Every structure is written in C-alpha cells, then in structure tokens.
Amino acid sequence: MSSELTPVDEVAWQKKWSDASIFEAVITEGKPSFYCLEMYPYPSGKMHMGHVRNYSIGDAVARFKRLMGFDVLYPMGFDSFGMPAENAAIAEGGHPHDITERNMASITEQIKRMGFSYDWGRLLKSHDPNYYKWNQWFFTKFMEHGLARREHAPVNWCSACNTVLANEQVKAGRCWRCNGPVEQKEMNQWFLDTPAYCQELLDGLDTIDFPENVKSLQRDWLGRSEGANIQFGLEGRDETIEVFTTRPDTLFGVTFVTLAPEHPLAETIVKGTDREAEWKDLYDEVSIMTEFDRIKNMKKKKGMFSGCYAIHPLTNERVPIWIGNFVIASYGTGAVMAVPAHDERDFEFASQYDIPIRRVLVMEEGAQHDGELKKAETDDGWMVNSPIDGFDGRYGQEARNAVCEALEAAGCGHRLVNWKLRPWLISRQRYWGTPIPVIYCEDCGTVPVPDEDLPVVLPRDVVFSGEGNPLETSASFLHVACPTCGKDARRETDTMDTFIDSSWYFLRYTDPGNDTQAFAKAIADHWMQVDFYCGGIEHAQMHLIYARFMTKALRDMGLTTIDEPFNELLCQGMVNKAAPFCSDCGVTLTVDHAIGSPCPHCSKELGSRSAKMSKSTGNTVSPEDMIERYGADTVRLFILFAANPTAGMDWSDTALEANHRVVLQLQGIPDYMNEWNGGEGPMDAWLEARFEQRRLEFIAAMDEYDLRRAVEVSHFEIIKDINWYTRRGGLNGEMANKMLPVWAQMVSTSTPHLAEEWWEGMASTEGFVSSSLMPLPIESTTTALVNLAGEQYIRDFLEQARKIKGVAERHLGQPASEATIVVSPSWKRTLAQAALNFVIEGGHPKQFMPLLKEMPIAQGDRMGEIMGFWGKKMLPQVFKWDDASREIICSTLDEEAVLAAASDFIATELNLKTVLIVEGESESDTTGRAGSAMPLSPAVVYV
C-alpha cells in the first residue's frame, strides 16, 4: 500500500454530486420510500460537533437506504426564527433577518463541506414568509375549529427574555432558554388546545418506535390520572366547591377541604372577615413569589382556616374549609378534599393544625380499624368505618366504583380523567417569530386575518431597544383596517412560539415549493411518516409533543391522513471530551487548569473526566479544523465508529488519527488488490464466501441502525479478511473486480468521497456509487460454508497452538522445532455427533447416558473409560459448543484433511520445521496424547 497518496478531493466530489442532482428526492412508481430526517438546526453561525454527529448518523442511514433501492427523502433546513438573532440585534445592532441570513450562509457552507446527501433543493427556512404564511393559515383554521383561543390566565413570564413561556418551556421553575427565574403573571394570551388530544397522544406512544425514556417523559408530561370530581356544598352559601380526587374510596375519611389560595372561592369566603388579611398574605406568598422560590419553600406547609364549612356530599357532615399553600390552582379544580388518614400531605397538614384524622381503609382484609394512625396509609385497602351501609369491605377499584356510583346517583360527582398537560401557550412578546394573524376591532372584536391577506409579514421598521415588544414600535404594522367593517383597527403584536415552526416542517419538506397549499395531501401522505428521525433528547417533551399534536390536529382538519409524524426516533448521544476534574470537590474545571496541576479549591492534583463539549468548559473541538486537517471522511468515520449512535462518545485525537490511517489504508486498497498477480487459487472461494458473509452482517447492522457495527465490518473487518487471504497465499487480482464494487457501496455510507474514488477507478462501474443500487445478497452454498468453517478451524487451532507452544517451550527449555498434531480419535467425534443430535432434537443431555450404552463405540472393554469420558469431558463440552461449532462437528469437515492441507502454513505460522498430523489412537499416533484431543480441539505435542 503506497504511502504516496494524494488526499481525496472531497469538495470536487461534492460538486459532482450536486451537478448531477443525484440526491434529489423523487417518487418512483413501484419503489418503496424512506423518509430520513434530522431535527433541523437553529442557524447559529457555526456547525458544532453535535451537528456533525447528528448528520453523520442520518446521512449514513439515507445513503444505505438508497443503496437498498428506496426512494429517499433526506432534506435539510433551518429553524431560523428565535430569540438568539433578536438578542444579537439588541446587543450589537443590525436586524434579526440579516443576522439570521448571514449565519445561515456560513453554517450551510460548513454542513455542505461534510458531504451529506441532502436534497438541498428542498431547503426550508422558518423565517421565510412562504413558510410562516402557513403557520398563520393553520392558526386561523384552529380558531375556526375551536382549537385556538385567547384567554386571560396566569402564565409563565420570563423577564430576562421579556416574554411568556409555555409550561413545557419551564424547567425546574426556570426558563428553558436563559435559565432565568420564571414568575406568574395574569395576561391575555393565545392558547392551542393540546389537552383535546391528551388521550390520543398517550395511546399513540404505543404505536411508535421511540426510546423508552422519551416515552416515559411524554407520559409524565401528559400526566393522566383517573378519578372523580366531587361537589361539596357550602354551609350557608349557594356556591359549591368542586374537588378532584383519584381516591374516591377515601371519601368518608374527609375531615377538611383545602382550597388553593388563588381559588376564587377562597377570596369570596374570607372577604370582609377578619381572616382576609391572613389570606392575602398567603395569596401573595404563593402567587407573587417566583415559581423557583416557591419550589424551594415547598417543604413548609402553611395554611389557614377560612371560617367556613363545606357539606359532605354523602353524609351531609360539616367539614371545615382550609386554605393551603400546597394546593396548586392550575391542577384539577384548585381544591382538594383532605383525607389525612390516607394521604401523606393531608396527614402532615392535619397533624400540624390539629385536625381530626379518620381511618376509612385497612391495609389487610378484616384488620383492626380503630387505634391511632402513625402515618398516612396510602395504598389501596378495604373500606371500614363507612357511615353508610354497603361500603365496608370493598377494596380498591371496586371501592372507588361504589363511591362514584353513589355520588352519581346523588348528583354531586362524576368520574373523570384529569391531565397534567395544559393548553399550549403560543403567544410571545417578541419580534422574530410568526405574527399571530389576528386583528382587534372595537366593533367586530377579534377578527382573524382572511386567507387572501396572508401572510402577515414582519415589518422592517422596528426598533430593537431590548424593551417591550419591538412590533409595537411599527406604526405601519400596528394600524390596519378591520377586514370585516373596514374601520381602524389594531393588529395583534404577539408572535408565535417558534415551536410552531418545528411542529410541521417535516410535512412542508415533502412539498416545499407549493405556493397554493401548505403541502399537497397526496404527496405528504406518500412520504410520511418520517421513517427515521434523529436528534437530541432535549426535545423529548417540547418539540416531540407539539409535532405530534400538530400532526393529529392537521389530520382532523383533513390535511393529511397521518396519525403520528415520526415512526422511529433515535436520540444521539452527546459528544464529550476530557476536561480537568477534581475528584474530591466533584467539580469539572475549565481547560485553563492543566491536568496534574493542583485544584484551585482544595489543592489536590487534578485528574480528568469526560464532559460535554461546551464553550464554558473550553473543551470543544472545531469541526472545521478537523475537516481541514483530516477530511470529512475521517471525521465521519471516527464519529460513527467511536460509539453507538445513542451512546455518549468521547472525542479522542489519537483515535481520530487512527481512523485517519484507516481511511488512508482504504484509499490504497484498490491499487493494492490490483497488484495481485498470482492467478486463481484455493483461497479465492473462501474470500468470496467470507465477503458475502460480511456484506450480510453489514446489512443487518445497518437495518438496526447499529452504525458502529456496520462501520466495523465495512472499514475494519474486511481489511482483516483480505490480510488473511494473502497470508494464506491468495494473490488473485481478479478478486478486486469481484469485491470492490459492493465493498465500495458499503464504504460509501460513512466515507462517501473515498468510495467515489474507488468507484471511479473501476472498469465495471459507471455513475456514482452514491446513486448505485446494491445487488441482492447471494445465498451461501454448502461448499462456501464448509470453506469458511475450514478456515475458521485453522484460525482457532493456531490461536490455541500458539498458547500451548509458549508453555511447552518453557517446559522444553528451548524453542520447539517440530510438532505433532493429534486429531481427536474418531469415536469421540461419533460420540459428539450423537450427543449433539440428541440435544438438538430437544433431549436433555443428562438423559443421553442410556443411549450411549447402546452405541457400538461403547461396547466391549472400553465401556467404562468411555462412560467416564462422557461424564467428565464430553458432557460439559456439549453445552459449550456454539451453533457454528455444532454445525462443523456434525458436518463432513475432515479435521485431519484440513490440517494436512494447511500443514506448511501452520509450520510457518508457528515457526516450526515440520508439522505432523495424526489421528489419535491410530497406529501412527505414538504421542500418547490422544486423551486430551477433542473434536475441533486437537492436541499438540511439541518437540
């Protein structure tokens, strides 16, 4: 293999692909289609390793599916609305539009340099009016269908971002984007009715191939709980208090009712009493405090008696009404029935405020049911102490049903499924997003912008001061004639959450040029669902819920027939790199601190630990630099080979270099193989069979998206096979013609430029490997299998023989010069075959003994010896042989013949003068070592 290699001109290949438009997605009659998609990126100026990894995975899949004969849709675009560009405009001047376009241009160039096989003709950008027009159109349709509505409601407000946030965008009380505190504010905002699809979103999870943790995340977020709403009357008042509970079976244990401080009734019943001030304090504490502080203070339960009593719906008992800080206004009804005996929080609260605790369940059937409870017993139990007949003794679900029936009969309660998911708050008080297409008219009220006036385009004449919503500074935008009556009216200045953009972009990709519809139904239905969707786990409960919701909503408006947008989701792992780490302090430091230097906190010597690549740690690697130095192929190969797609991977410069060497080595392979001039030989059939086997392994791995394994086969194992071939004397230049086309196809999924170079140099190929089809696999013949088995046998034998040789030479005190290989005596083989057949047919090995006694080999005076051999040696071995070995043993493979044919080779490999092969216990066996020879495992005697 030559060392005088010119690097592959990757850019030239990229240009050729582009000129020939080979990655354009087309629909071919009769061909299956495959939609391969990566989460489209926000166009920051630079591509980082996370992008590289994401797209290297997707591209390998797309290329593989093309090889396998699919019409592949593999698009790229930009999630180009969003706050970073607007914040940059505020900080540095300029306009978000220009900043975004500039960033897009530079990141696009970098992505193209990687050689990914996108259909760039479908490039989509969210901030294109031709795209966001459809956001607006959908919005007006949602209004028509009652799925979009404006409400005055408490919402999450991030003052750092100067906008409201959806529930999904609040992480542990903080803003998902800036990590600033989030507070509650009452505002008029637009919501989409995501809860209408709760049940379907939950059920749909069972029909799609998402990772378990993502499903679990989504289930948590949907938060289904089954229970009942129950009405409590109020003593001396007309109102009722409605509570939600999952435990109607504990209804008779209610000793008080608790309202959230924000509950409207709380204010009503304390108004004008001497308790009003106390309530106000509590109200202020929970509502004005940021959610973050509230969570921190959660541990302290606090409450007050309201002075009022509720009436128990079934017993008519008086129950005190309390107001407590632990009741959440926005969940359920904002009021709970308190059963201290069977709920931990109620127990704690009741103990604190000396409220009676009444047991109404026992945890063991027929158990004692008086006596004091030490703690709440929250499991299902048997009802006791019921003041009404017919309930005691009922258990769990049956008990709940009985209580619900009683409530329903009394007309003061009903069964209900409650969800945690709230409507999607989509209003944002920011400029760089889709304007909400609504006009407010004094006479006509809230008027949607008519279809013919769409899109409502973002105006240029706005001021980015960092204060307030910039859209409000545009007079031309703000003032508009009412579409209904023509009078002066005012436009909505809020824009849409940018997650709207990413909720349907995969549909637009199917028909990106359509200017009369968002997408043609037939085309979208042809390509959808996305077969393979690859991206980061961070979108598990935002984007991936919204997109599923949107797909279902659009389906119900008749725009598609798709239930779920994504079939298989793959969340790629993070790209990490070693960073300084103090094991005592448990702190990861920036790369400014050298490994081995003392920790700045405790002075202990710093070690290193793998950490996510981040600007703050400084452990980033620039893809650009790496491509420049090693080429895109090497970077891609390394990324795919370093770890499985879903696993975290560690960046390693040395491993990268090792992969670069593999790329160089592969580059020289065609020349190397073509130089073989030995003509046909006995090893050719083996190499052919072996290669075919490798191809099947490759296909199987790719089918399961086990890209690491696939690359291991295509870029590593086949090289080893070639080495073995030449080592065993193979030197047929014809093999190059036989193997290289298919091998190039395998190589092309991860290192396409290199593969094109191979392809171009071959006589039998034309066009591009990137647009070629892989021939169908060939079924292996029996001869091929025996061939493979024979070589495997020799390899295994050599490995074993080498080990023994070391020990033997120590024993001999000098290098061994000769070896006698003692193949297992034929009766052992016969025995093994009989035992294996017995086992394969389902027999228990231990029951083989009686059969053995009947066998001809066990007759005569050797019977005892053979029985002993079976128990001690053969029985354990029968279990240990793998399927391949079993096949070989039961096959016609003649160990002695295989070894004899390879005896010269063996002698060379073991560095011996002569090698003698004998059958154990035969006349020529003078070694006396036949005892330790087993089928597939000959004994070796060194002299």
Next chain:
RNA sequence: GCAGGGGUGGCUGAGUUGGUCAAAGGCGCCGGGCUUAAGAUCCGGUCCCGUAUGGGUUCGUGGGUUCGUAUCCCACCCCCUGCACCA
C-alpha cells in the same frame, strides 16, 4: 419521593431468549516482521498462576435459583435523565 435508563478488563465499548465468556472490536501499552531509518503497514501479546492443551479470580455489592449465570430472581449501593406537595 416517583418514573425511565445505566454500573463490564488501563480507557472506550459489545455482550443480557443462562452454556459459544477470561468476555468481540477500537484506543492505549508491549514484542516481532518489513524498512537504511522514520512513518505507514503486517503479525503476535496485553487479569493472575502454571516446566504442556490446564487452574484461580473477575462483569457495582450481598444473597438466591441452576449441572452451569456478565446474562435469571431478591435486597442494597452508586451514577445519569425527567417529573415533583398533581390531590
């Protein structure tokens, strides 16, 4: 607290329908061939012991089931992710 995912040799990482497992592959390290040399590449070694094909101890910890367990069961510890006074 609840839920989901994990803990394998110097590192990384396969392997989990129990037997093919002292445990693939890669990296690192060691030795050898090739070479004037370097690089590249090829071959071999890389838990411990062992004058012959073997033995010992290993897959978070401790128990258990089994002829046999990295793999199955139970308990515990630790790590990651998400949710969290959700009634």
